[in-house]
Amino acid sequence: MSSPSLLPRLAGKRELPMLVFFAIVVTVLSVTIDGFFSVDTFDNVSRQIAVIGLLSVGMTLVVITGGIDLSIGAVMAFAISIGGMIGIADGWPIYLVYPLVLAIGLALGLLNGLLVVHFAVHPMIITLATMSIVRGMVMVITGGLYITSIPNDYMWIGAGYTPFVVLAVVLVVFHVVLTRTRFGRNLYALGGNADAAAFSGVPVDRYRVWVYVISGGLAALAGLILVGRSGFVQPQVAFDGYELSAIAAVVIGGASIFGGNGSLVGTFLGAALLGVILAGMTMLGVDAYWQGSVQGTLIIAAISLEYLRQQQSAKAQRLSRRTP
Amino acid sequence: MSASRRLPSLLRTIAMLVVVNLVLVAVLSSISGSFFTPRNIENLSLRISELGMLAISQTIVIIAGGLDLSIGAVMALSPVIASKLYEAGVPFWLAALAGIGAGALVGLVNAVLIARFRMQPIIVTLATMTIVRSIVYGLLRGRTATAFPDPFLDLVDLSLLGVPFLLVAMLVLALLAGGMLNLTPLGRAVIAVGANAATARLAGIRVERVLFAVYVASGIIAALAGLATTIRVQAATADAGLYAPLEVVTAVLIGGTLVTGGRGSVLGALLGILTMLLLVNGSTLMNLSPFYQQVALGVILIAVIGQDKFRKRVFFKPRRPGLAGTGGGS
Numbered sequence: 001m002s003s004p005s006l007l008p009r010l011a012g013k014r015e016l017p018m019l020v021f022f023a024i025v026v027t028v029l030s031v032t033i034d035g036f037f038s039v040d041t042f043d044n045v046s047r048q049i050a051v052i053g054l055l056s057v058g059m060t061l062v063v064i065t066g067g068i069d070l071s072i073g074a075v076m077a078f079a080i081s082i083g084g085m086i087g088i089a090d091g092w093p094i095y096l097v098y099p100l101v102l103a104i105g106l107a108l109g110l111l112n113g114l115l116v117v118h119f120a121v122h123p124m125i126i127t128l129a130t131m132s133i134v135r136g137m138v139m140v141i142t143g144g145l146y147i148t149s150i151p152n153d154y155m156w157i158g159a160g161y162t163p164f165v166v167l168a169v170v171l172v173v174f175h176v177v178l179t180r181t182r183f184g185r186n187l188y189a190l191g192g193n194a195d196a197a198a199f200s201g202v203p204v205d206r207y208r209v210w211v212y213v214i215s216g217g218l219a220a221l222a223g224l225i226l227v228g229r230s231g232f233v234q235p236q237v238a239f240d241g242y243e244l245s246a247i248a249a250v251v252i253g254g255a256s257i258f259g260g261n262g263s264l265v266g267t268f269l270g271a272a273l274l275g276v277i278l279a280g281m282t283m284l285g286v287d288a289y290w291q292g293s294v295q296g297t298l299i300i301a302a303i304s305l306e307y308l309r310q311q312q313s314a315k316a317q318r319l320s321r322r323t324p
Numbered sequence: 325m326s327a328s329r330r331l332p333s334l335l336r337t338i339a340m341l342v343v344v345n346l347v348l349v350a351v352l353s354s355i356s357g358s359f360f361t362p363r364n365i366e367n368l369s370l371r372i373s374e375l376g377m378l379a380i381s382q383t384i385v386i387i388a389g390g391l392d393l394s395i396g397a398v399m400a401l402s403p404v405i406a407s408k409l410y411e412a413g414v415p416f417w418l419a420a421l422a423g424i425g426a427g428a429l430v431g432l433v434n435a436v437l438i439a440r441f442r443m444q445p446i447i448v449t450l451a452t453m454t455i456v457r458s459i460v461y462g463l464l465r466g467r468t469a470t471a472f473p474d475p476f477l478d479l480v481d482l483s484l485l486g487v488p489f490l491l492v493a494m495l496v497l498a499l500l501a502g503g504m505l506n507l508t509p510l511g512r513a514v515i516a517v518g519a520n521a522a523t524a525r526l527a528g529i530r531v532e533r534v535l536f537a538v539y540v541a542s543g544i545i546a547a548l549a550g551l552a553t554t555i556r557v558q559a560a561t562a563d564a565g566l567y568a569p570l571e572v573v574t575a576v577l578i579g580g581t582l583v584t585g586g587r588g589s590v591l592g593a594l595l596g597i598l599t600m601l602l603l604v605n606g607s608t609l610m611n612l613s614p615f616y617q618q619v620a621l622g623v624i625l626i627a628v629i630g631q632d633k634f635r636k637r638v639f640f641k642p643r644r645p646g647l648a649g650t651g652g653g654s
Contacts, residue, residue, distance in 0.1 A: 068446070119629045121583055124446050125573075129625040132570055136618030143613075244454055247447070257447050289465065292458025299451040300437065307441045 015254055015266045017305060022273050029280040041279060047229065049275035050163030053268065054222035055242055056249040057174055058215030060267045063250050064178075065211050066191045066259025067123035070243050071112060072219040074134035077238035079104040079220035081138050084147045084233040094153050102220045108134060109216020113209030135238045147233035158228020166225065170218065175264045187211065191259030241292075248295045249274055252302040274298070334589050337580035341595035348602040356609040364605070366488065370480070371601055372594075373490040374399075374552040378572045379579075379593040380494075380501045381545040385445075386576055387505070388538045389518035389585030393449040394434060395546040395572065396565030397456035398427045402547035403560035404460055407469035416473045424547040430456055431543020432536075439535035453569070460562050469560040479555050490552050497545070502590045514538060518585030567618075574625045575600050583629075600624070 030037035055072050062069045083101035086092075092100070112130055116123045156162060178184035189197040190204055198204045222242075227233055253270030255262025277298075278291055353359045378395050385392045402423035409419035430452055437448045482489040505511035513534045516524040525531050546565075554560050577583055578599060579592025603624075604617045 115626065119626075121629050122446075125577075125583060125625070125629060128570060128573070129622040129629070131622070132618045132625070133622030136615040136620075136622065139615035140613050140619065241454075244450065247450070251447065257444055287462060287465070289461035290458055292454040292461070296451040296453075296455035296458070299447065299454075303437075303443050303447060303451075304441065307443060 015263065015269060018252065018254055018266060018269045018273070022269055022276070025273065025276060025280075029276065029283075033280065033283050036280065036283060041283075045272070045275040045279050046161070046164040048279065049271045050167045051222045051226050051229075052242065052245045052249060052274065053167045053271040054170060054218050054225070055246040056253075056267045056271050057170055057264060058211075058218035059243075059246040059250045060253070060255060060262050060264055061174070061178075061187065061211040062123070062215050063247075063255050063257060064187050064191045064259060064262045065208055066194070067116060067208070067211070068127065068247070068257070069112065069212060069215045070124065070127040071108070071131040071134055072215060072246060073240060073242035074131045074138065074238045075105055075108045075216050076219040076223040076226070076242060077235055078108065078134050078138045080223035080227050080233050081142050081147075081235040083220075084150075084227070085142060088147055088150060088154070088233075094151075097154070098224065101224055102217055105220025105223070106213055106217040109213040109219075110209065112216065113212030116212060117205045117208050131243070138235045138238050142235040144235055146235075148231075150227065150231060150233070155228050155231065158225050158230070163225045163229065166221070170221070171264055171268055174214075178264060183207070183210075188260055191261070193260070245274065245295065248299050251306075252298050254302070254306075256306055257303065270302075334580045334587070334592065338589065338592050338595060341579065341592060341599060345595060345598050345602065348599065348606070352602060352606050352609065356606075358609060359605075364609075368601060368605060369488050369491045370552075370556040372597055373488070373494040374549045374556065375568070375571060375575070375597045375601070376494040376594050377497060377545050377549040377552065378568055379575050379597045380498050380590055381542040382572045383576050383579070383581055383588050383590050383593040384501060384505065384514060385538055385542050386573075386581050386583065387518045387585055387588040388514045388535060389521060390438060390445040390535065390538065391449060391573070392434065392539065392542045392546075393446070393569045394430055394453040394456060395542065395549075396568035397453045397460065398430050398543055398546035399550035399553060399565035399568060400460045400560070400562060401430070401456050402427050402550040403472075403554040403564075404463050404469050404562075406551070406554075407471045407560055408463060410473065411471040416476060420476075420551060423551065424544055427543040427545075427547025427550070428540050429543070431540040431546075434543070435536040435539035438539065439532045464560075464562045466562070468562070470558075472554065472559075477555065477558050480558070490555065493552075498590055498594060505590065510534070510537070515586060518587075520586070570621060570625075571600060572597075574621055574628070577628045578624065 026037075035041075055076070058072065059069060079101045083097060083104050087097035087100050108130075112123075112127055115126045115130065119126060157166065178187065186197065186202045186207060189200070190202055190207055194204055223237075226237065249270035250262065250267050251257060251270070252273060253262065253266030253268070255266060274295065277294060281291065281294065282288075349359075358364055378399070382392060382395065404423075405426050406416070406419040406423035409422055410416050414422070434445075434449055434452055437443045438445050479489060484492050503511075505514065513524070513529045516527065516529055517531050517534050521531050524534075550560075550564065553564050557564075575596035576588070576593045578596035579589055579594070581588025581593060600621070603620055607616050607620070608614070
């Protein structure tokens with residue numbers, strides 16, 4: 001059992017197939033498209049993946065606990081639209097509007113978390129319901145109107161490399177939380193076997209609420225970056241399917257949708273892969289209509305890989321049992 | 325278990341839904357003069373035929389312990405394929421058959437991934453939903469498909485003894501599905517698989533085959549519902565059935581079907597669809613924003629889950645270790 005050679009140890013890493021695939025995709029695109037491997041593309045992709053990346057960080061924590069959060073796209077739209085209506089329209093200073101938007105996101109996340117803990121139905125059904133409610137509310141309250149008069153000092157967060165820096169900071173912070181703290185370790189325990197975690201003294205319900213709160217807060221933060229980049233608040237982004245992209249990034253990154261597994265390194269690679277492929281498609285002149293096909297196919301490919309991995313580990317277990 | 329006494333019987337759920345629907349009809353007809361107009365009734369019965377078809381198949385999928393979110397996208401796909409082929413000179417019956425075949429194919433892909441490779445239905449059908457919807461967008465490129473033969477579009481006016489043909493078709497489908505569930509070995513197998521797949525397998529039921537049948541049927545019925553929608557709208561749009569998964573799952577759960585599988589009722593699901601459509605119809609008649617319907621749908625779904633809370637203690641059974649005790653914990 002001891003001292004496995006380097007290769008199997010690397011192969012055991014869930015992120016490895018992703019990394020290889022990512023390298024292949026970048027190589028192929030660089031060879032086929034002139035000027036793909038350039039600073040311009042990096043700028044473009046890095047800004048694009050900031051929003052999806054932030055959403056995916058929250059989704060990773062939720063998925064590790066065995067849950068799922070379908071409401072993040074709606075929460076993001078709700079936080080910036082309602083926060084914008086209250087704050088920007090009344091000319092609040094930036095240091096009040098930002099916390100307001102974040103607080104709205106956190107509050108909606110808290111609602112999700114409490115509902116998930118209270119009703120022992122799969123979180124997918126709960127967040128499907130809250131997604132519908134929040135989507136409807138944002139359109140009813142705003143009437144679908146854009147907010148276009150956004151003062152310049154709100155825009156810094158979407159300018160230059162700021163979005164990417166924000167994403168990097170969030171990634172590092174939550175990577176440390178997941179790998180170096182008791183909270184992080186317990187999230188994996190909870191996702192692996194909730195009953196066992198509860199019997200070992202993990203405050204299961206409280207942790208569950210926390211991950212949805214974090215997910216809501218990060219959705220609001222992603223919304224702030226979206227506004228900073230586009231220069232207006234658009235309630236309709238609630239319907240743009242951001243939750244799907246986040247799930248895609250997380251699943252492609254090697255997290256098991258059954259919980260107990262996943263890492264932010266993988267999620268970041270998943271988001272980057274999506275960003276690079278979509279940028280490549282745009283540069284190749286492929287219609288945006290087909291993006292969904294690529295995303296869906298990648299999800300299926302990723303869960304197939306997960307299936308193969310499970311088969312293999314089951315086989316390995318049987319073998320090791322036979323030879324004690 | 326003793327808790328089975330606490331289960332509200334399906335019969336009681338259905339009786340309650342009948343009362344709710346009657347009250348809704350009474351309220352709507354008293355507050356709005358335009359409720360009982362022939363136009364509104366016809367529109368309602370056409371809507372209930374297409375959503376009813378979806379609810380019938382979704383009930384069976386959920387009873388079998390699964391979920392199919394791809395139905396809305398399949399609904400949009402089948403008429404688009406039929407229209408494109410018809411435009412290219414293929415006889416329409418063949419083109420329509422190809423549209424239905426596309427639905428069956430999507431169902432087959434779902435079935436392979438879910439039954440054969442044991443993947444989670446939610447994620448699988450979410451992925452196929454995304455793919456199919458993107459294919460629809462790619463085929464239509466922002467337009468609507470209007471190339472359909474007149475005899476097909478005229479089906480909207482066909483009625484049997486004053487009842488729209490599509491409504492009759494849906495009711496026949498409901499009878500078939502109800503009969504299948506309650507009277508045939510296949511129906512018992514579906515229920516057994518949903519109640520406990522491992523036990524069903526030990527009892528000699530071919531679980532994979534049952535799941536294949538269920539998901540392929542769901543794809544075919546979604547394709548048929550798409551053709552029905554085309555008959556109502558007289559065209560095929562890219563956004564057809566965008567909210568269908570949410571609407572249909574909500575209605576099925578309202579109708580007393582357990583979200584964890586193993587028990588449910590086609591009649592209850594149809595009554596659930598009726599309740600939902602009456603609420604939607606009411607808000608339209610009262611000139612409320614259409615987005616209130618979305619809010620109402622979500623609230624109803626949570627309320628239904630709340631009612632489910634009593635059932636779950638006994639009936640919540642994780643299929644995979646990762647889902648253990650989702651929610652309640654200890």
